[in-house]
Amino acid sequence: MINFRGNCLTEYNTALSSGTDKLACIDQSGNLVVGADTQGLKFVGVINTILNGKARVWKKGIFKFNGEGILYSDIDRPVYVVNSTTVGLYATSVN
Secondary structure (H helix, E strand, O other), rough: OOOEEOOOOEEEEEOOOOOOOOOOEOOOOOOEEEOOOOOOOEEEEEEEEEEOOOEEEEEEOOOOOOEOOOOOHOOOOEEEEEEEEEEEEOOOOOO
16 A cells, blocks of 8 residues: 555555546455445545556545435435445445
């Protein structure tokens, strides 16, 4: 793992060839995969770039993603990864 810009951008190994601006998770082996509500995955950020088996991921920032079942009154509530482009108020798997 390599940190860039004050720990805001971090690099992970990945088998992905594309997927920028997607929610990113790491699997139990520490490899980066696109976001999913799947047991064993841990959310790590938003994919910035992918090149030669490495993905750079934004760890901090303000990002706009689709929301599943989220209302204006839900601002500041925790959200969970639903898929690579959507967050929701509840997880369906146990991580």
